[in-house]
Amino acid sequence: MLNLLVIVMHTHLQNKPFTPTPPETDPPTDIFSEEGYTVQTPIKHPSLHTNILEPKFNGIQSDEELDLFAGKHIQPTNHTNSGALLEEEEHGDTFELNIAVTNPEKMGDGMNAFMTYKVSTQTSLPAFRSKTFSVRRRFSDFLGLYEKLLVKQSLMGCIIPPPPQKSVVGMTKVKVGKEDPSSADFVEKRRAALERYLQRVVVHPALLQDPDVQEFLEKEELPRAVNTQALSGSGFLKMINKASDAVNKMTIKMNESDNWFESKLQEVENEEQLLRRLHASFDSLVNHRKELCSSTAMFAKSVAMLGSSEENSALSRALSQLAEVEDKLEQLQQEQAFSDFFIFTELLADYVRLLGAVRGCFEQRVKAWQRWQEAQSTLQKKREAEAKLLWANKPDKLQQAKDDITEWEAKVGQSERDFERISSTLRKEVHRFEVRPETSNLLHKEKCRDFRHHIVKYLESLHRTQHRLVKCWETFLPEAKAIV
Amino acid sequence: MDASNKESALNVNASSIKISDVSQDGDMLTFAITSQNLSGSGGVCVFRTYEDFIWLQQSLFSQEDVPELQGVIFPPLPDKPLPSHSHTQAKVLKQLGFLSLGDKWQIYCKALELYLQQVAAHTLLSKNKELYNFLSSSESPGKQRSKKGIFNRLSQVMEEMRKEGHKDVDEFFQSERDKTTNLSVLFKVATEKFLEVVLTKQKLALACGHFSTSLHLCVNQENADAVAFSKICLKLSDIIETMKRNFEKVSDNDMSTLGLGLELESRYQEAKREMLFRRTCRLVELDNANKNVDRAKPNKKAHMEEVQKATQKEFNLISSVAKQEIVHYHRTRVQVLRDFLIDWCEKQLSTAQESSTLFSQYLEACKGLAV
Numbered sequence: 138m139l140n141l142l143v144i145v146m147h148t149h150l151q152n153k154p155f156t157p158t159p160p161e162t163d164p165p166t167d168i169f170s171e172e173g174y175t176v177q178t179p180i181k182h183p184s185l186h187t188n189i190l191e192p193k194f195n196g197i198q199s200d201e202e203l204d205l206f207a208g209k210h211i212q213p214t215n216h217t218n219s220g221a222l223l224e225e226e227e228h229g230d231t232f233e234l235n236i237a238v239t240n241p242e243k244m245g246d247g248m249n250a251f252m253t254y255k256v257s258t259q260t261s262l263p264a265f266r267s268k269t270f271s272v273r274r275r276f277s278d279f280l281g282l283y284e285k286l287l288v289k290q291s292l293m294g295c296i297i298p299p300p301p302q303k304s305v306v307g308m309t310k311v312k313v314g315k316e317d318p319s320s321a322d323f324v325e326k327r328r329a330a331l332e333r334y335l336q337r338v339v340v341h342p343a344l345l346q347d348p349d350v351q352e353f354l355e356k357e358e359l360p361r362a363v364n365t366q367a368l369s370g371s372g373f374l375k376m377i378n379k380a381s382d383a384v385n386k387m388t389i390k391m392n393e394s395d396n397w398f399e400s401k402l403q404e405v406e407n408e409e410q411l412l413r414r415l416h417a418s419f420d421s422l423v424n425h426r427k428e429l430c431s432s433t434a435m436f437a438k439s440v441a442m443l444g445s446s447e448e449n450s451a452l453s454r455a456l457s458q459l460a461e462v463e464d465k466l467e468q469l470q471q472e473q474a475f476s477d478f479f480i481f482t483e484l485l486a487d488y489v490r491l492l493g494a495v496r497g498c499f500e501q502r503v504k505a506w507q508r509w510q511e512a513q514s515t516l517q518k519k520r521e522a523e524a525k526l527l528w529a530n531k532p533d534k535l536q537q538a539k540d541d542i543t544e545w546e547a548k549v550g551q552s553e554r555d556f557e558r559i560s561s562t563l564r565k566e567v568h569r570f571e572v573r574p575e576t577s578n579l580l581h582k583e584k585c586r587d588f589r590h591h592i593v594k595y596l597e598s599l600h601r602t603q604h605r606l607v608k609c610w611e612t613f614l615p616e617a618k619a620i621v
Numbered sequence: 622m623d624a625s626n627k628e629s630a631l632n633v634n635a636s637s638i639k640i641s642d643v644s645q646d647g648d649m650l651t652f653a654i655t656s657q658n659l660s661g662s663g664g665v666c667v668f669r670t671y672e673d674f675i676w677l678q679q680s681l682f683s684q685e686d687v688p689e690l691q692g693v694i695f696p697p698l699p700d701k702p703l704p705s706h707s708h709t710q711a712k713v714l715k716q717l718g719f720l721s722l723g724d725k726w727q728i729y730c731k732a733l734e735l736y737l738q739q740v741a742a743h744t745l746l747s748k749n750k751e752l753y754n755f756l757s758s759s760e761s762p763g764k765q766r767s768k769k770g771i772f773n774r775l776s777q778v779m780e781e782m783r784k785e786g787h788k789d790v791d792e793f794f795q796s797e798r799d800k801t802t803n804l805s806v807l808f809k810v811a812t813e814k815f816l817e818v819v820l821t822k823q824k825l826a827l828a829c830g831h832f833s834t835s836l837h838l839c840v841n842q843e844n845a846d847a848v849a850f851s852k853i854c855l856k857l858s859d860i861i862e863t864m865k866r867n868f869e870k871v872s873d874n875d876m877s878t879l880g881l882g883l884e885l886e887s888r889y890q891e892a893k894r895e896m897l898f899r900r901t902c903r904l905v906e907l908d909n910a911n912k913n914v915d916r917a918k919p920n921k922k923a924h925m926e927e928v929q930k931a932t933q934k935e936f937n938l939i940s941s942v943a944k945q946e947i948v949h950y951h952r953t954r955v956q957v958l959r960d961f962l963i964d965w966c967e968k969q970l971s972t973a974q975e976s977s978t979l980f981s982q983y984l985e986a987c988k989g990l991a992v
Binding site: 614 | 807808814822824839849856864867962969973974977980981984988
């Protein structure tokens with residue numbers, strides 16, 4: 138069984154949205170399964186498979202560790218047969234690690250409640266103590282991991298995947314214990330986002346080797362991460378934007394010797410702009426829908442009052458019915474708004490964040506260049522100071538000056554090496570994102586697949602809403618006709 | 622609101638009155654009104670402005686020699702149609718409500734049309750010669766008179782409030798007054814809330830439009846991957862366009878049926894309240910006349926008694942007309958609301974069915990979309 142696990146991880150294909158559907162409509166068999174990816178288990182369709190596993194994920198039952206991963210490793214075989222195999226051989230590093238995030242569990246109660254998730258790892262890498270293990274982590278742990286990775290010198294230039302978004306509204310519903318489908322939906326989507334986050338992290342060769350990542354996966358108890366507010370969602374983007382503002386304000390403009398960086402950055406920025414605009418459009422759609430919910434609710438109330446004051450009994454009954462219909466409509470709008478939000482806005486926001494992370498790396502490189510320039514100019518000043526001292530004939534201070542020069546010569550050397558290193562790391566990172574088929578072209582193929590899948594989900598929800606609307610009107614019509 | 626009132630001196634077939642067209646010149650609207658007489662022959666078309674309507678309304682009010690008129694619930698004339706420019710839009714919306722919405726003043730015209738039909742169908746009001754002139758004379762009717770007649774009472778707000786609370790001698794009317802006060806507020810509120818709903822749906826349609834546009838901006842033919850993504854964006858754009866059209870249709874349905882219905886009902890409730898108030902004022906007069914008789918000095922007593930008798934007679938006349946009006950109103954308003962509700966429901970049902978079909982077609986198409 139373990140041999141089957143020695144498989145290249147396909148981060149984004151494994152990111153098959155595990156969207157629960159309301160009981161009355163089952164999802165059609167996953168449309169991507171015919172695109173040449175087969176699952177290495179007897180059951181062919183990933184989505185069917187995960188549906189079968191679904192009951193296990195909801196309870197606190199024991200689960201066979203191996204089954205957690207059954208739907209999660211996929212190997213390109215029929216894609217383009219020769220092409221895929223060739224590419225596999227090209228890059229030597231096959232990952233022998235699978236990750237699953239499952240079993241959300243609520244701990245505590247009231248406003249101090251929080252969700253924990255089971256993070257299970259299956260690996261044959263020697264760096265880990267055992268082959269299969271799992272730990273429980275909460276959301277702030279994931280943010281804490283990101284924070285640790287972000288500040289590491291050794292990871293400068295690496296595109297560190299951004300964490301999922303904090304959501305006050307979603308979490309409050311869960312904390313308050315509202316047992317409605319939308320909070321179950323929220324927990325599920327968060328679980329999927331956390332899984333996608335971790336999968337992106339571990340598919341990165343440098344990150345996989347990082348002790349903090351390994352500790353995150355393995356260590357039984359992690360110290361509570363603090364100050365994670367700044368890192369999630371809009372906080373994250375604010376941070377990135379602040380950094381790029383700082384860069385733009387620096388007086389020494391970077392003298393770009395390599396056009397590749399400039400054009401790539403431009404590409405990334407354009408892409409980000411596009412997605413941001415889409416996200417803003419969708420956001421405004423969601424907000425208007427929420428507005429519609431509340432105004433519908435108010436209308437329903439006013440009609441109910443009319444109904445109770447109305448003398449004519451049939452009219453009164455019809456008006457009361459109308460109030461109920463409007464209530465139902467409000468509910469429908471709520472659900473639709475929720476699915477608008479989660480199906481698309483989250484997806485778009487996720488991409489914008491990812492591109493922001495890429496942009497952040499480019500900024501890091503520019504900062505490194507500036508540090509190098511500054512070191513050089515400081516060195517120059519030290520040399521001038523030494524020359525002045527020689528001229529002024531102050532031998533006592535001379536030794537200090539010479540020491541300074543030596544120190545700064547070393548710093549110049551170091552910062553130059555840093556810059557070179559970041560540049561080459563960044564190049565490799567972008568190349569990795571664009572070329573390797575198993576991570577897919579982040580900027581294109583994954584986006585296409587994700588979008589297509591989510592469009593279908595969205596259409597389904599739109600269709601469902603209209604269908605329910607029809608039912609509402611059909612119920613009301615006889616009531617209206619009954620008025621005499 | 623009977624369709625054909627054979628006692629009308631006019632021979633106009635009330636239900637045949639239509640506003641067939643409206644034209645706008647700057648801020649001035651001109652309405653084309655067509656009508657036929659009862660025998661079905663001789664259709665006539667005239668052109669009228671809003672000022673002409675006001676003239677008509679005033680003519681109806683100011684028939685001094687017909688005291689029964691004070692017991693009549695006058696069909697409410699819609700407020701002046703102000704074309705909305707961007708800076709006046711909020712004001713127009715507040716004043717006209719649903720009547721200001723819709724394409725080319727459609728809803729407003731419908732309200733005007735209903736007004737004329739109601740006037741022409743009313744037993745007392747249709748006897749007014751001015752109505753005939755209004756509907757058939759090719760000349761434009763006279764200029765507005767100075768505001769005479771019972772309109773004057775509107776300026777005395779404080780006194781109105783005091784009189785409003787005056788206890789009634791008749792249980793039927795007391796309860797009608799209380800009910801109307803309550804119900805007219807409720808209808809007004811419901812209309813306002815519904816207007817909010819409809820306006821939000823229009824905003825949603827607009828937002829969809831913007832979204833669709835920004836999706837078009839994503840189209841990029843640079844390389845194979847960009848082309849694939851562009852196709853997806855265009856597909857989503859089509860879906861959002863459909864959503865937009867759906868919202869537009871739904872809010873159109875809302876406006877032209879239930880919106881109009883609620884608007885009319887709340888105005889009619891207002892008109893009923895005004896009539897009841899007029900009667901209450903008469904009642905106050907009557908009570909004063911009674912007091913005067915009691916307090917009168919012997920030489921004035923006879924005069925006071927005459928005044929008292931005349932006032933009593935007028936009051937009784939008004940009350941009996943009012944009672945008839947109220948009974949008639951109760952019957953017809955239910956019919957009218959019923960028709961609007963059914964119309965609304967049927968239209969929304971058909972729109973929802975259309976959209977449902979469209980979306981399922983899209984679903985089928987999407988599943989075949991190659992990346």
